[in-house]
Amino acid sequence: MTQTSVFTPRFTWFLFGRGIFSAIESIMAVAFAWHLYERTGDPFDLALVGLFQIVPVYLLFPITGWVVDHISRSKILLAGATMQLLVLSGFALLMMTADFNKWLLLSLISIHGCSKAFMSPALQATLPNLVPPHHLNQAVAITSTVWNIALTVGPFVAGILIALLDRNIYWLLVSGAAITLLCFYQIPAIGAANTGTGKRDLMGGLRFVKQNNIVLGSLSLDLFIVLLGSVVALLPVYAADILKVGPEGLGLLRAMPAAGAVLMGIYLSKFKTEFQQTGSTLFISLSVFSLSVIVFALSETMWLAATALFVYGASDMISVVIRGAAVQLNTPDELRGRVSAANSIFIASSNQLGDFRAGAVAAAIGPVAATLLGGGCALAITLGGAIWFKELRQLKSLKN
Numbered sequence: 001m002t003q004t005s006v007f008t009p010r011f012t013w014f015l016f017g018r019g020i021f022s023a024i025e026s027i028m029a030v031a032f033a034w035h036l037y038e039r040t041g042d043p044f045d046l047a048l049v050g051l052f053q054i055v056p057v058y059l060l061f062p063i064t065g066w067v068v069d070h071i072s073r074s075k076i077l078l079a080g081a082t083m084q085l086l087v088l089s090g091f092a093l094l095m096m097t098a099d100f101n102k103w104l105l106l107s108l109i110s111i112h113g114c115s116k117a118f119m120s121p122a123l124q125a126t127l128p129n130l131v132p133p134h135h136l137n138q139a140v141a142i143t144s145t146v147w148n149i150a151l152t153v154g155p156f157v158a159g160i161l162i163a164l165l166d167r168n169i170y171w172l173l174v175s176g177a178a179i180t181l182l183c184f185y186q187i188p189a190i191g192a193a194n195t196g197t198g199k200r201d202l203m204g205g206l207r208f209v210k211q212n213n214i215v216l217g218s219l220s221l222d223l224f225i226v227l228l229g230s231v232v233a234l235l236p237v238y239a240a241d242i243l244k245v246g247p248e249g250l251g252l253l254r255a256m257p258a259a260g261a262v263l264m265g266i267y268l269s270k271f272k273t274e275f276q277q278t279g280s281t282l283f284i285s286l287s288v289f290s291l292s293v294i295v296f297a298l299s300e301t302m303w304l305a306a307t308a309l310f311v312y313g314a315s316d317m318i319s320v321v322i323r324g325a326a327v328q329l330n331t332p333d334e335l336r337g338r339v340s341a342a343n344s345i346f347i348a349s350s351n352q353l354g355d356f357r358a359g360a361v362a363a364a365i366g367p368v369a370a371t372l373l374g375g376g377c378a379l380a381i382t383l384g385g386a387i388w389f390k391e392l393r394q395l396k397s398l399k400n
Contacts, residue, residue, distance in 0.1 A: 006135040006142065006269075010187050014130055017183030018123060019146040021081065024176050025116075026154025028088065031162055031169050032109070035095060040102060052106050056113035057120075061345050064117050068337025073126045074190040080119035081184050085177040087112045092170035121340035128328045128336065129190050137325040138269050144320050145265030148313075152258035209342055214330045217389030218323040221381065223346040225286060229293045229378030230354035231312070232257070237367045238296075238305065245302050256306045260313030261320075268321055278322055279395035285318035286382040293375030297368055326395065 029049075036045050068076060090108045094101070131139045161169045209216050232254070239250035292312040299305035331339045361370040386393045 006131055006138045008131065011130045011139065013183050013186040014126065015143060015146060017077070017081070017180050017187075018143060019150060020176055020180045020183065021084065021119075022147050022150035023154050023157075024084065024088070024173050024180065026150050027158040027161065027169075028091075028173055030155050030158035031173075032091065032105075034158075034162055035167060036102070036105065045102065048106055049109060052110045053113040053116070056110060057117045057344065060114060060117040061341055064344075065121050065338030065341030067118060068121045068125050068340065069334055070337075072190055073122050073129065073337070074184070074187050076118055076122040077126065077184040077187065078181065080115050080122065081177065081181040083112070083115035085174060085181055087115070088170055088174045088177050092167075092174055095167040095170060117344075120344040121337050124324075124328070124340035124343060125336035126187075126190065128333065130187070133329060136329060137321055140324040140328075141265050141268035141317075141321045144317060144324070145262055145269060148258050148261045148265060148317075152255065152262070206338070206342060208331065208335050209339060212330060213389050213391040214395060215327050215339065217385060217392035218327050219343055219346050221286065221319075221385050221389075222323060222343075224381045225289070225378045227354045227357060228381060229290060229374050230358055231293055231296060231309075231371055231374070233354070233358040234362055234367050234371060237362065238299075242367065243299070243302055243305055249302060252302075252306060253309060256309035257313030257316070260310040260315075261317040262313075264314040264317040265321075268317070277396065278326070279393040282319055282322045282326075282395075283382060283386045283393060285315045285322070286385075287379065288315040289319065290375050290379035290382055293378060294372060297371035297375055326392070 033049055036049065087108050091105070094105055094108075127139055127143065128136055158169075161172065165172060209219060235253045236250055239245050239253055243249060243253075245252075289312060292308045292315060296305055296308035296312065299308060327339065327343065328336065358370060358374065361373065364370075365373070
């Protein structure tokens with residue numbers, strides 16, 4: 001009998017585990033930054049937190065994808081969940097001590113970054129092993145929606161839990177990490193996808209990305225459009241100086257992209273299980289994303305800015321689902337780990353550098369001009385990508 005639902009037991013356990021894992025990550029980031037600054041009072045320590053997490057992703061990139069392709073992905077998920085549990089236990093114990101050691105805590109953050117360097121590509125590469133190809137875009141929409149909910153709700157929940165539990169929050173997160181480990185333990189064993197060895201095999205993912213225009217186009221568009229079009233870093237400036245809506249308005253502005261992404265994700269996962277003219281839909285969504293940035297840049301009222309940000313998040317979710325499914329379906333299983341590792345680098349670079357780009361350009365030419373320039377550049381990249389990546393633009397179906 002043909003499976004008609006994407007919610008197979010193994011996908012459900014994976015989704016539940018990934019949702020808790022992501023929520024813990026979101027809450028932990030806020031809690032750790034708060035308690036570190038509370039102890040040291042040095043803003044530079046907050047920069048060190050980001051640095052100690054992102055550097056391992058870059059340093060370990062050459063081997064993380066290879067490991068995901070050559071070792072059981074289910075075992076990597078178990079190892080990553082175990083590492084999260086151990087790191088949180090270390091946080092909990094250290095936060096109870098009177099003698100604060102900043103560098104020991106930052107070392108734990110670095111270990112956590114090493115673990116995430118393997119977990120990120122493993123989580124991406126495992127998904128096609130859990131659902132049939134005709135359900136992959138639906139599965140991508142569901143997992144992306146869960147991730148956005150965790151990213152949105154996590155910081156809010158963190159603030160409440162810090163107020164209620166203070167440093168005991170880490171023991172609650174330890175309990176959540178144990179549940180994550182239990183969920184991943186329920187996923188049936190997934191064998192190694194590749195048995196090749198050697199330096200050439202180590203770099204096979206990059207060679208494949210370079211040679212496959214659908215995959216290269218999907219990853220490149222994500223990198224450059226987010227890098228140039230991101231507006232999140234400038235929301236405090238708009239709330240304070242342009243829209244003059246204060247911190248309450250800033251909270252609403254920050255919530256609107258996620259709200260658009262979550263609602264669109266629910267729609268796609270429930271009603272839009274297949275796209276027609278997939279490539280054209282992708283470039284239309286990227287164009288709408290770019291135009292929403294331009295509309296936001298020119299907004300002088302709260303309702304228009306909020307609407308533009310809602311569209312910004314919703315259109316981005318459409319492109320995330322299409323690009324995510326296109327990359328996985330057009331990548332051989334024995335290369336998915338290495339390609340997913342490359343994708344993790346692209347995502348990390350676009351998000352981190354995108355915020356830096358927005359702030360630096362705004363300091364030079366002003367926030368409105370910087371946002372307009374970013375939206376215009378994103379639109380130009382979209383139009384150029386439609387011409388350059390012809391195979392991606394002409395993609396008919398995600399069943400390829």
